[in-house]
Amino acid sequence: MHGLTAVKLRCEYRRSPVGIDVPRPRISWQLAAGDGERRNVKQAAYRIQVAAGDGSFDGLLAWDSGKVASDRSVHVEYGGDELKPGTTYTYRVRVWSTTGDESGWSEPACWVTGLLDSTGWSARWIAGLHGGPMDQPTPADLLRKSFELRGGIKSAFVYATALGLYEAHLNGRRVGDWLLTPGWTSYTKRQQYQTYDVTDMLHTGGNAIGLMLADGWYRGNLAWKRQRNCYGSCRAGLLQLHVVFDDGSERTIVTDASWKAADGPIRMAELYHGETYDARLEADGWSEFGYDDSDWRPADTIDYPAAQLTGQENEPMRIVQELRPVQVIRTPSGETVLDMGQNMVGWVRFTVTAEAGRAITLKHAEVLDKDGNFYPGNLRSAEQTVTYICKGGGESETYEPRFTFQGFRYISVEGFPGEVLPEYFTGCVIHSDLEPTGSFECSHPLVNQLQRNIVWGQKGNFVDVPTDCPQRDERLGWTGDAQVFIRTSAFNMNVASFFTKWLRDLKADQLPDGGVPFVIPDVLPGESHSSSAWGDAAVICPWTVYQCYGDIRVLEEQYDSMKSWVEYIRRQGNNPLLWNTGFHFGDWLGLDASENSYTGATPKDLIASAFYYYSAHLLSLAAEVLGKREDAEAYRSLGGKIKEQFRREFITPSGRLIAPTQTAHVLVLMFGLAEGEAHSRIVQSLVELIEERQFHLTTGFVGTPYLCHVLTENGHHVIALKLALQESYPSWLYPVTKGATTMWEHWDGIKEDGSFWSDDMNSFNHYAYGAIGDWLYQVAAGIRTDEKQSGYKHIQIRPQAGQGFDYVRAAYESLYGEIRSEWELSNETMNVFIVIPHNTTATVLLPGALLESLQEAGESVLVSEGIHVYEQTAAGVSLVLGSGSYRFRYDWPEA
Structure with missing residues (x-):
């Protein structure tokens, strides 16, 4: 077949990943065939070759699969020699079609291994001036070391991480473009490090390397009770630079007591509260050879285990987009406010020329109030404030934060000299740099804006973990939010490695009895765990990753966690076939909630028992995929018994569901908990409940993702369309008519009269209700x-x-x-x-x-x-x- 070839080669989902610690990485590719108009192109066989080191396929190979008769082109596991740390592996693929045609070799691709295990670390953890225990925000530390290299440099890699956040510098330049490294994990159990190819940044002779450290998630303020030091009270960095010379010799530069430490210009850096930067304190050239560090003090070394360190598992955070303000507003109360035109997450870069000591303050908020004034009320205690103190000297100065992020559309500017013009400011959009994979467009302009809002909500809340919101004093990985949105997220972006990494943290933070914390990574008090529909993320999320990407390994890794969660439920209360004990969020923010309640009217034990069945059912399917036949049968049987008991408890003999709420009906239909006449009656009852509301929904977090699905699947697609296209409150399109550019936490975050739902819990960037995107892709398209x-x-x-x-x-x-x-x-x-x-x-x-x-x-x-x-x-x-x-x-x- 003319033009048959393997293209778009990937290793562990990524193109040419650097620093992976996977002992048997998986290779994937796509098939291309000539002009793209050919049909019925199918692979019959493949051959993979992997070369270590210089990438030459002419010598001894690390692996040659030989010709393998298989149509598999996704997740083909490396089967060669044991991988070596810090090594580049180049690979290529050849394929055969079912019609007997043979391709040439693909363009080569590569991956670079990290240190692979703890024995590869010889560096010591080092702390700067502010590394010791603190009970308040602290300045960022600067740490540096000079060294000399002799001979030609063949390759060089930096391996780095921190108890806190870090930025590495080498010879006056920043190393890489990854942000908020090392990311957020359950640090006391597992922590990522990053690998950077710095071959082109080194030279023969004098060199210098540096680290900048801030508190970040490790010991900064997290959650709404101003708690600090969630993982530890000492801030430190760990780095080693491994250099290979042309003659084959090697040298490693490591963090140790020979490094020096000093204060820097970042006087405060907090994820929630912003950053204060005093440019007058800049140490120009601090990471260059020859810098005078005679007044710097020796760094402190601290003991901390390296056993839990693992190479970067998901895509890093980067600046993925830049926006210019669309207008400058003078508010009725006299504030100067920039409008970015889009609710975004990241920070603002700006340029200014001013005298030394002038303080310029940027405050960030999502919305203006009904009078048009800057509104920070829904941020709660999060300050979201950036202050820059000018260096002066007559030249323009450009600044952007490093160790914080804000959720905002509007920026209040104070202290800026002269006229505030849009061209002085740039909005830097940051999130995990996930590959966009989906596009959806239709003839309805409001639905197109809804889809854009869903995507922007995902961008703003996929900041290394799937957070609930990016602006207030929360920004946590709520399990319930993640499981309701994961299917939609997988259409919009490739989220496989993103959720694989997060699920490993879920497994790490899972309680010994199988309970699952409300948030992952877990930073809430000890009893904050194991609500139905939240803890069920332990089962739903890995199954969804498997469904979307055919990834059996994620099921293998998470199976024990999935099983532990179902067994946790089985042990609750005195009836192992119902879940009617413990705390549950219920149908969170359901509109049928009683006054002053966040929880909808659907009985919590009905929701809990429905999800108990669903998780047992998915667990049986996962066991079947993994060849665990006894488990598959056991959990299939358990699911059948739960279903039977559920019907006795919640469905009358005449087929009426005891709870007259939309969410109750939706869950029963979505999970297949009713059959025959009862099923038909519940479908009709759901339709009546919707018609009674003039085709409006009343569902909260639990029922909303499935509502349109069950209507379409049960012969009422017309009603599903009426709900999806409804423009008046409450509906998906109501926020769009109010100018929303992201998804709202509440259906009426802004009311018809312009007032707000509340200050207490009113995020305007909250992706949960964006789960309707799954219906747009799976049903409308x-x-x-x-x-x-x-x-x-x-x-x-x-x-x-x-x-x-x-x-x-x-x-x-x-x-x-x-x-x-x-x-x-x-x-x-x-x-x-x-x-x-x-x-x-x-x-x-x-x-x-x-x-x-x-x-x-x-x-x-x-x-x-x-x-x-x-x-x-x-x-x-x-x-x-x-x-x-x-x-x-x-x-x-x-x-």
Whole structure:
């Protein structure tokens, strides 16, 4: 086949990752075939070669798989020699098609190993002037060391981490562009370090290396009770620079007592509260050779175990986008406010020329109040304030923070000399640098803005962990928020390694009895654990990663955690088949809550028992995938018993659900807890509950993600559309009509009269209700994976048209390549465009189509190449397709 080749090679989901500690990394690739118009391209065999060191494939290889008869092109595990630390491994792939064609070798790709285990560390932890115990915010430390190198430099890598946050510098330049390193993990149990290729930053002769340290998540302020030192009271850094010379000799520079420490210009750096920077205290050249550090004091060394250190597991945080202010506002109360035009997360870079000592203060907020004034009320105790004290001297000065981040759209500017102009300011958008994978567009402009809001909500809250909000004194990895949104997030971005890393922290923080903390990493008081729908993240999230990416390893890693959670539930109370004890958040922020309550009216034991069944069911499926047949059968049996008991407890003999709430009905239908007449009655009752509210929802965090799904799946797609397209409060589009650019925590965060829901808990960047994005992709566009062939190896496409949409266009970049589903209703004709990536197949259902008149590319579908099976069904035409692009056309029956 002309042009057959393997492309877009990845190792552990990433292109050319540096510093991974995976002993058997997995390799993935996509197939390309000529002009891209070919159909039915499928892999029959592959061959992988891996070379260590110089990347030459002519010598002794670390691994040559030989020709392997397999259609597998995702997660192929390295099977060669034991990996060596600090080594570059270059690999390439050759493939054969089922028609016997052979590709050439792919373009090579590589990965670089980290130190692999604790024995690779010879550095000592070192602390600066402010490394000791503190009970208040502290200045950042500067640490440095000069050294000389003799001979040509072949390669050099820096390995670094911190108890706190760090930034590394080498010869006057910052090392890498990763932010807020080493990220946030359950530090006392596992901590990441980062690896940087610095070969081009070193030179023969004199060199200098430096570290800047701040408190960060490790010992800074976390949560709303101003607690500090959650993981430890001593701040320290750990670094080693490994140099290999042209002659094969090596040298390692490490943090130890020979380093020197001093104060720096960052006088305060807190994640919630901002940063204070005094440019008059800058130590110009502090990380350069020849800098006079005679008045710096020796660094302190501290003892801290290295056994829990692991190489960077997920994508790092970076500045991924820059925005300019769209306007400068003079508020009624006299404030000068910049409007970024978008609720964003990150910080502001600005340039100023002013006299020495002038203080410029930026305060950050999400919204203006109904009078148009700057409104910081919903930040609670988070100050979100950046202060820059000018160096002076007549030259322009440019500054941006390092060790904080803010959630904001508006910036109040104080102390700026002269006129405040937009061109002096740049908004730096930061988040985990996840690959965008999804796009969704339709004929409804408010829905398009809703989709943008969902994506921006994900950007702002995927800051190394999946946080609830990015602005107030919280910003925690709430498990409930993560599990309701994970499926949507996986459409928008490749979140596989992001959640793999977070789930390892969940497993690390899980209680010995299997209970799961409310937030991961866990920084809340001891009893803050094990609510239903929150703790169920232990099961739902790994299963979702498996479904979206075909990643069996995440199930293997998390299986014990998943099982422990289900067994934890089983031990609660005196009935092992119901969960009716303990604290539960219930249907959080449900609109049917009683006065002064955050919890909706759905009985908490109904929610808890429903999720108990769901987790037991998913656990049985995971056990089946992993070949644990006894467990699979045991938890299948347990699930059946829970379901039977649930029906006795919550569904009357006549089929009525005891709780007259939308969420109760949604959970029963979504989890398959009712059958037969009871199922039909509960469907009809849900419809009536929605009609009673004039097609408005009352669901909270628990019911909302599933609401439109159960309506569509149970024959009420028209009602699902009415809910999704509803513009009046409460609805998904109401915040859009109020100018929202991210998802809100409350359906009425801003009321019709412009007043706010409350100061206490009113985030305007809270992704949970963005879970409707899953319905947009899976139902409106119709893109789904097959549960039995996960990771989009076999694709299900079933676009659902209906009133309110004239067209929908969606695409998803799977590990196999782009999947596309587009439909348009025009002149009583349905036009559907579908793209299926090579080495996959798809089952497509075209609703309302008739086989005898269905056309593909202008011809009868019966003679179309690439269609393996076609069948007329009551719902429409069902087709099984090979890879390629297809254009279908048929008369729309509802015209």
